[in-house]
């Protein structure tokens with residue numbers, strides 16, 4: 001790889017990377033040329049190793065919040081701290097050694113191979129220019145390829161892959177970055193059921209702190225320790241999924257009638273959604289929509 005010198009330090013398997021704590025204090029965001037606040041002040045604390053799901057309707061501010069967390073956009077007010085350090089008081093490269101992001105927008109490096117794309121994840125850990133690949137980098141890159149089942153595609157050019165295969169490459173690149181905080185924007189987009197389940201398993205298994213936006217509320221409740229529910233750029237709740245996803249709150253946030261049902265034979269909780277204005281039998285149902 002170009003522009004990166006050999007790293008120093010022992011090989012660290014992605015399975016042993018330490019997780020970071022995340023603290024968001026009254027963070028808001030307004031676009032310079034747009035009127036109005038897109039994300040109103042939001043605060044939460046996420047302990048190391050927890051998985052936070054950010055949920056809410058289209059345009060509610062999920063991606064905007066995630067952009068504040070990986071230092072792409074600076075909060076207009078408030079702070080975002082990783083392991084107690086304000087990420088805007090740190091050099092970008094130091095943040096990139098702690099925080100990795102997998103975004104909805106896919107890169108356009110179509111001429112690079114899968115292995116070369118994954119290797120890009122090592123750049124924040126290197127110093128100087130013109131260095132060659134280190135043995136440690138090679139081990140980490142191959143481990144990331146294995147983890148996402150990409151060994152068979154390693155020499156293919158990105159431009160020849162399907163949307164789902166590209167999504168897995170982006171997750172592998174993020175793992176090669178050895179982050180302590182992993183930000184995922186709709187990570188199951190483009191994935192078939194099997195690969196959705198694999199990514200979900202990965203999210204649950206990785207010993208990292210994870211913040212992920214998700215549209216599927218039942219999936220979010222199943223894999224996340226905490227949820228943050230946004231509507232029109234404001235938080236409607238932060239906490240355990242069972243507390244945040246009450247029928248009334250979900251109905252209010254999404255403009256639907258939500259009902260909590262029990263699945264058989266698993267006996268698991270499951271939300272269903274209805275456009276109808278029919279009466280619901282539940283106490284926290286919202287006022288009828290007209």
Ligand SMILES: Nc1ncnc2c1ncn2[C@@H]1O[C@H](COP(=O)(O)OP(=O)(O)OP(=O)(O)O)[C@@H](O)[C@H]1O
Pocket residue numbers: 031034038056057058059060061062063064065
């Ligand atoms: N740079 C910007 N300038 C002006 N408006 C913006 C900008 N970025 C986001 N917005 C607006 O802010 C709102 C929130 O956008 P955001 O992408 O955060 O929503 P989201 O919850 O991720 O939506 P979706 O579920 O559709 O992906 C939208 O109305 C969007 O058009």
